[in-house]
Amino acid sequence: MLDRALPARDASDEEIARVHTPRYLELVKREIGGLDGPRYLSTGDVVVDASSLAVARRAAGGAIVAIEAAVETGEATFALVRPPGHHAESRRGMGFCLFNNAAIAARAYQARHGGRVLVVDFDYHHGNGTQDVAGEGLSYVSTHASPAYPGTGSELATLGRDAIVNVPLPASGIATEGFVAVWERLLRDVVAYVRPDAIVASAGFDYVAGDPVGDLGVDVGAATALARAINEAAFDACGGRVAYVLEGGYDIDALTASVEQIVRASDARASAERAADEAAIPRVVRERLARVDDLFA
Ligand SMILES: [Zn+2]
Secondary structure, eight states: OOGOOOOOOOOOOHHHHTTTOHHHHHHHHHHTTTTTEEEOOOOOOOOOTTTTTHHHHHHHHHHHHHHHHHHHHOOOOOEOSOOEEEEEEEBOOTTBBBOOHHHHHHHHHHHHOOOOOEEEOOOSSSSSHHHOOOTTTTEEEEEESSSSSTTTOOOOOOEEEEEEEEEEEEEOOOHHHHHHHHHHHHHHHHHHHOOOSSEEEOOOOOTTTTOOSSSOSSSSHHHHHHHHHHHHHHHHHEEEEEEEEOOOOOOHHHHHHHHHHHHHHHHHHOOOOOOOGGGGHHHHHHHHHHHHHHHOO
């Protein structure tokens, strides 16, 4: 699969500043410049060292390369980057995240092509950072464990023409079939509402059972079904333009297997697989989905 890998590049200050304030970017430069050992970033729980600014710049640039490649080819791409990004808000890094890679990729797409981007976030955690910068053509939909870090994402909301949709899931776990069914339904409803011109998936795999940080109890094999549903939505809505950007996932074997499934599912358009059974969705989650429907009605 790596035969087809594209080189990443560094994101510029201008590209980063579409999402983060100049003041925050200066803070990151100041606190990381000249470090001779690890420390915590002053704005949140992100361990940094002297290399962190360069690595985060490359990660954000890699996400931009991925969305541009998806636009050129009409095929899904995967940005295999770290650090993750979805906890990084406009003016603070936190939760291992310095720059919001997915949002930076979405804004880069808009700067070049205009239009609307939907960020789809299936990481175990809520992407408070992406929600923070949503609006102006950037919509956001997330499932996440609740209660769990960072404690946000309990409220459904809309921003005029853009949407923010949060579906908290019981942190005690959800069956694989139910997790997939939630996403099949969410993608159908949210994509119909937002009508995105491109999709960026915040692809975090800490939902997999056994993950040392997350663990929703979902089977490692769920990534294939997730990718099928997301790719199908991208084909229907926006010419297949979807870039997956790595977020969390801390069990290396599960992470590897999940990324492989996403890439293989993108090799060919999904064949018609049986849709997941909505009866597998826990009742409390079905009620939240019904509220989402009301929101869009
Ligand atoms: Zn996570």
